[in-house]
Amino acid sequence: MSEFEEFDQQGSVPTKETGAIISHAFEMYKGVILYAVVAMLIYVIADSVLQSIIGFNSWSMVEEMKDSDGDISNFKYYHSPGLSLYYSFSSVWGALLSPLYIGLIFILNKYNTKSAVEFSDLFIGYRQNFLNIFIYSLITHVVLRIALAMCGIPFFFVFPLFLLGYPILLFENATAMDALKKSYEIAKDNYGTFLGVSFLGLILSFCGFLACCIGILVTGTYITAVMYSTYCAFLGKPRQIL
Template sequence: MSEFNEFDQQGSVPGKDTGSIISHAFEMYKGVILYAIVAMIIYVIGDSILQSITGFNSWNIAEEIRDTDGNVSNFRSYYSPGLSLYYSFSSILGALLSPLYVGLIYIINKYNTKSTVEFSDLFIGYRQNFVNILIYSLIAHVVLRIALAMCGIPFFFVFPFFLLGYPILLFENASATEAMGKAYNIAKDNYGTFLGGSFLGLILSFCGVFACCIGIIVTGSFITAVMYSTYCAFLGKPRQIVFKQ
């Protein structure tokens, strides 16, 4: 069980522009990089198990992206055996592991407010508002997967509407529909900034693919820092979560 305590905290807040948000996210991410790596390793292990079951190797796509400088129009990997089965279950896997991203956002907030971070904080999403995080993540994965299937480009225009969902679920203990509605309304009114922030955040998260692919473990979670910094910019420093013993 948890409650929210609202009080004056230390910590920085970025301006409401793309440059300030990305700069703030970068500073936050540097401070929690080890936890981000752990989260990505857990995800990679889960994804590897799924790939071994379906027979599909998603690393082939990463290698093709690196070898073709991002030209995805003629990817051979799109015709790989097991692709359909892999994508059918990857959304479920993503939803089950999404509390790790929520936990990382919580750790980033602790780092920003100079609070003591514990390793168990990474798993707070499995204790705090888990059902709503799971529902929200499933919906987001389905919508973004559809956008990604439409030549990829619509994905970048849809993603900004989901940028604040996880922080709202965590810090405001909102339901999945409340988080989705609030994230959409704020993004709609500030779409230029959200589009720029999410686009750069995704590019920087994905840039590890070009570092022998394994670099994605280091960069892959950067988008969570962008989510947190965007939340701070438009909704202020989050309230501190205090667990009752």
């Protein structure tokens, strides 16, 4: 377990308002954009490896949707070859990669407090509290996957309840169950703000698909900045990890 000490450095903290949090997250994200691209690139490569092993091709589905000119009535997503097998393994695969998001949140925190950032910081989630990070990520992947399968709309209402989980796991060295409980309790009591922040954060994260999908490398991990800024707004400046 890591030891912690309180910050004695200055760092910006947004107010508990949707606009302030999104703005703060954007400013933080701009400062760590290269690390964000590296994290997303690792994720995309790892996901491509899994797809190649299983025989599933998500990019071909994206191209099919783009070529449909908006008419997706004949688009048979759930009949795509290898989809069910891919979904069977992707939650575990995603949980194994989730420490990269923890690392990016750690880097965001360092940038916010003007601390020196090292490339190895991106992998702190594999060195600290990995088991709880894995369990938490696996649980949230399954829950959000079920919500997404229900016409997609419930996903946007469920996601806010998990928004603070990763920062809590990192900065408080919490267990998976404690992170789930604390994130849920805070989000429940401030649900309107969390819903707005989550919705805008997800939209901005996925807007990279509009740039021939390549832009997702730049925008894909923006939601981690939203998680960090929301944590700062509702729980104050995080603790420094030794």
